[in-house]
Amino acid sequence: xxxxxxxxxxxxxxxxxxxxxxxxxxxxxxxxxxxxxxxxxxxxxxxxxxxxxxxxxxxxxxxxxxxxxxxxxxxxxxxxxxxxxxxxxxxxxxxxxxxxxxxxxxxxxxxxxxxxxxxxxxxxxxxxxxxxxxxxxxxxxxxxxxxxxxxxxxxxxxxxxxxxxxxxxxxxxxxxxxxxxxxxxxxxxxxxxxxxxxxxxxxxxxxxxxxxxxxxxxxxxxxxxxxxxxxxxxxxxxxxxxxxxxxxxxxxx
Amino acid sequence: xxxxxxxxxxxxxxxxxxxxxxxxxxxxxxxxxxxxxxxxxxxxxxxxxxxxxxxx
Numbered sequence: 001x002x003x004x005x006x007x008x009x010x011x012x013x014x015x016x017x018x019x020x021x022x023x024x025x026x027x028x029x030x031x032x033x034x035x036x037x038x039x040x041x042x043x044x045x046x047x048x049x050x051x052x053x054x055x056x057x058x059x060x061x062x063x064x065x066x067x068x069x070x071x072x073x074x075x076x077x078x079x080x081x082x083x084x085x086x087x088x089x090x091x092x093x094x095x096x097x098x099x100x101x102x103x104x105x106x107x108x109x110x111x112x113x114x115x116x117x118x119x120x121x122x123x124x125x126x127x128x129x130x131x132x133x134x135x136x137x138x139x140x141x142x143x144x145x146x147x148x149x150x151x152x153x154x155x156x157x158x159x160x161x162x163x164x165x166x167x168x169x170x171x172x173x174x175x176x177x178x179x180x181x182x183x184x185x186x187x188x189x190x191x192x193x194x195x196x197x198x199x200x201x202x203x204x205x206x207x208x209x210x211x212x213x214x215x216x217x218x219x220x221x222x223x224x225x226x227x228x229x230x231x232x233x234x235x236x237x238x239x240x241x242x243x244x245x246x247x248x249x250x251x252x253x
Numbered sequence: 254x255x256x257x258x259x260x261x262x263x264x265x266x267x268x269x270x271x272x273x274x275x276x277x278x279x280x281x282x283x284x285x286x287x288x289x290x291x292x293x294x295x296x297x298x299x300x301x302x303x304x305x306x307x308x309x
Binding site: 056057058060061064065068103104107110111114115118119121122220224227228230231234235237238240241242244245 | 261
């Protein structure tokens with residue numbers, strides 16, 4: 001068997017929810033352990049490194065704010081890929097992945113908004129401004145809430161999957177707007193200082209805790225996402241088994 | 254007027270509460286679904302694929 005077809009077979013094996021459940025059971029304890037370990041190191045670094053000469057202690061807020069903001073966008077990108085999986089390849093787990101990611105993404109976006117606000121008050125002198133970056137992230141938060149509401153409102157899972165996949169892909173236009181808002185418009189929010197052309201503009205003293213916390217948050221996302229996908233598969237199984245039980249009870253009556 | 258430390262503590266406090274709430278929600282949701290599945294299986298209800306002798 002060629003390597004290519006082996007890779008395809010591996011991918012389609014994952015499409016089987018039962019195989020996914022087996023894989024989730026194997027990887028989840030490792031992922032959870034690694035997340036705790038990374039957070040322990042990240043939090044230690046966050047509180048032991050020096051404060052900034054201008055921001056003082058408030059630089060420590062960045063070690064939560066920046067990873068949460070990154071994750072809020074990454075989570076939506078995962079949902080957009082899943083939406084493609086639903087519409088193009090009809091992958092059975094794609095809708096499960098998108099649905100499970102929405103509440104996690106909403107939580108990270110909420111965290112990015114709140115911690116940003118708590119940094120903004122002492123540094124900018126205001127909790128909130130309607131500049132392009134803050135507004136576009138607020139719109140992202142509303143989109144997560146809208147998608148969660150839509151998923152709950154529709155009874156038919158197949159139809160809900162298609163409608164929310166289309167909506168997710170339409171909403172994806174907001175992600176580049178968030179990323180480049182600080183360059184396209186004159187915003188109070190500063191431009192990118194880690195992922196930018198010409199390399200990071202941050203001192204290694206601050207970059208170390210930031211990167212460790214970013215990896216910790218990413219691992220937290222994957223751990224929670226896999227666990228939430230597993231829950232969603234179980235939820236669908238319960239629904240189909242109940243329907244089956246009702247049908248067979250109806251036949252007997 | 255809050256001190257800088259208070260803003261930092263408020264940020265980490267809210268982050269801890271949000272992450273803990275999220276973990277707790279995923280964990281309790283999983284437990285509840287597992288309980289429902291066990292109850293259905295003990296009532297003798299099997300999924301069609303399981304009845305056909307396919308992967309359990």
